[in-house]
Amino acid sequence: MVDDGDFSRQHVLDQPMLDRVSALRPGTALDVGCGEGRFCRMLSKLDIATVGIDPVDAMVEAARSRDPEGDYQVAFAEHLPFANNSFDFVVSYLSLIDIDFLDEAVAEMARVLKPGGRLLVANLSSFSTSSAMIGKRYCRDTGEVLRPLGRYLTEEKSWFEWDGLRVQNWHRPLSTYMR
Template sequence: MTYLSPLGYLLGVEGVALLRGMREGTGDRTFVEARLAEIRELLADPTLRAAGGLDAVPGGIGTDQVYDEWAAHYDGPNSMIDLEQPLVREILAGLPVGTALDAACGTGRHAEYLAGLGHRVIGVDANPRMLAVAAAKLPELDLRRGMLDALPLGDDSVDLVVCGLALCHTPDLAPVFAEFARVLRPGGHLVVSDPHQVLSYLRPTLPRAPGPDGRRSILVEYHRPLSAYLTAALRYGFQLRHCAEPQAERPERPTVAPPMPTEVGWALLDQVPEAAAVALSVPSVVLLHLQSPG
C-alpha cells in the first residue's frame, strides 16, 4: 500500500530543489530562504491539511486497462513524446530503407514516419484499442497483436526495430532484447527509447481508477539505470552506435498559483513553480541506437 499525500509530494519537491541548489552551487541565500518560506506556507495551508492523502495499491491496475483508456487521447499533447520523437526520427532518417518493425507501436506514430521514409513497416502491439487507432490512421500498415517478449515475426525478418517508450512496462529486459536480436537481420539496427529513471523518482505518482476492491491503484512501471539497457543489449551482441539522455525544458508555470488540487498530480507543480523548475530539470528520456552483429 502506498499513501499518496499532496503535501508530502510538494515537500519532497522543495527538498530536492534545496539539495540541488546546495550541490550545484546555484542555491543562494535568497533561493534557500524562499524555499523555506514556501515550505512553511505549505505546512500551514488549510486545503492541504484538509486533503490529507489517499491509499493506493501498486499493481491494482494493469497496462492494458490504462492504455484502453488512453488510446483515444494518446496522440494528444505529450511532453515526453514531444522530446523523444524528433530525436528518434533524426536517427531513423539516416538508416538504410528496408523492412522495419515498430515494436509496441501503439497508435503508429513511429510506424507512420517509417512508412514515409519508404520502409515496409510491421507494427506490433499488445493492446487492441491502440492497434485499432493505428489501423484507422494507417489502413495499409501490417499490424499484428503480440508481446515484446514473443514477437509474431520470423527469425532474421527485419532490418530495423524501433521500440518507443514501452520497455518501462516489461519486468525483464533480457527476453525482449533476445527477441529483438532474433528478428533482426545481421547488421540490422535497433532504436530504443524509454522514460528516464531519474525523472521517475520526481514526477507525481498518479492515483488510478479504483480496482475491484474499491481502492485506488498505481500502475507498476519498471524504470532502470542506463546500465540495465546496455547490459541486456550487450548480452545479445548488440553494438552501441549512439546514446543520449535528453532533458525536457520545463514549461513555464503560472506566477499566481491556481486553487490547490486535493490529489497528487501534475497540477500540484503549479503551486511551487520555482522549486519544481529546479527539482525536475533532469533527464527525461534514455535513447539508444544499437546495431546487431553483421
Template sequence: MSGEFRVRELVLGIQGLALLRNAVDGDDAFLRQRVEDIRRFASAEPGREPFPDGGAAVSELDAASGYAAWSAVYDSLPSSYIEVEEPVVSSILDDVAPGVALDAACGTGRQSRVLAGRGHRVIGVDQSPEMLAKARANTPEGDFRVGHLDRLPLDDDSVDLAVCSLAMTHLADLAPGAAELARVVRPGGRIVVTDLHPFVIALQGQCLFVHGADELAFVRNHVHLPGRYLEAFGRAGLRVRACHEPLFNGRLAPGGYEEFIADAARAAWDGLPIVIVWDLEVPTPKESRT
C-alpha cells in the same frame, strides 16, 4: 492495486524537489517562496483552497487493459516526452535506408506513420487490439499483428530495422524484450529503443490517464538504470552505437497539478533527462568474431 491521487502530497513533493535542487546556489527570493508555499500547502486541508480539485481514485492496470482504456485519447494528449524523443529518433533514422521495419509495441502507430513515410514496409506489433485498430486507421498500408514485446510474432532475421518507443519500461525484466528485438532483426540491422528516463520514473512515479468517469489509472513503468539496459543489450548480442538523454523542455501537462505550481515544477525538472534513446546494431557474423 489501487490508491488515491493525492494533490497536496504531489504539490509538496514538487516544491521540495525544487527546493532541494536549488538550496545551495538558488535565488534567495525563489527559495523563500518555496519555503512559504510548503508551509502554506502543508497546513491546508486536502481538497480545499489553495489546491486544485483532486482526490480521484487511482488504479494500476495491466498493459492490455491499460492501453485499451488509454487508446481513445492517447493521440490527443500533448507529451513533453514525445516532443523531446522524436527529433532524436528522426536523426537516427536519417542514417537508415528504407527496408522492412518493425514498430514493436506500436500502440496507435506513431512510429509506424513515420517509418512508412520514410519508405519502409512496416510491421506493427502490439498486445492491445484497441491500439492496433488506431494504428491500422493511421497507417493503412502497414501490416499490424497482435503480439507481445517479449514474444514477437515474426521470424528470425526478418526485418532490417526495429523501433520500440516508450514501452520496454513496462517490462519487469528487460532481457526478454531485448533478446526478441535482436532475434527478429537481420545481422547489420538497426534497433532504436526509447523509454522514459529512469530518473523521471524514480522521481515522478507513474504516468496517469483518465479511466472512466471519475478515476485515474496507470500501467506500471519500472525503474531500469542504464546499466540494466546495457546488461540486457549485451546478453542479446547487440552493439550500442549511441545513447541519447534529451532534457526536459519546459512543457508542463496542460491542466495538470504542476501548472498550479509552474515555477517550482520547472525548477524541479530543469536540466534533467526525461527520455533515454538507445541506438543499437545487430553485429554481422564477421563483426561478432572480432
C-alpha cells in the same frame, strides 16, 4: 487516444529518432510497442515497410483505424511472431518501460534483426521514473519539482491511467538497461 504524441515526443524525441532512421535507410522496420501507430506512420512516410506490434488490443485497433493500410499486430515483445533475421531495423520508442520481461524482449528484438541490422531505443530517464513511483515533491522555496532518488536502484512496477487505459510502467536503473 493521443494522435500527435505528447510534447516530449513532438518537440524533443521525434526529430532525433527520424534523423537516426534516415541515416540508416532501412527497407523494413519493426516498431515494438507501437501503441496507436504514430511512429509507424512516420516511418511509412519515409517509404519504410513497417510492422507495428503492441500487446494491447485497443491500441492496435486504434492504429488500424488511423492507418488502414498499415500492418499492426497484437503481440508481446517477449515472443515476437516473426522469423529470425526479418527486419533491417527495430525500434522501441518509449516502450521498454512497459515490458515485464526486459531481457527476453531485447533478445527477441535482436533475433528478428537481419545481420547488420540496428536497434533504436528511446527510453525515459531512470531518474524520472524513480521519482514517479513516490509522487512529485516540490521545493518549498522555489516550487520546483524535486526528483528524489531514494529508490533509484530498485526495479519496480507502477500503474497509472493514460487516455482511458490502465497502463503499467517499470522503473529500472540505468545499469539494468546497459547489461
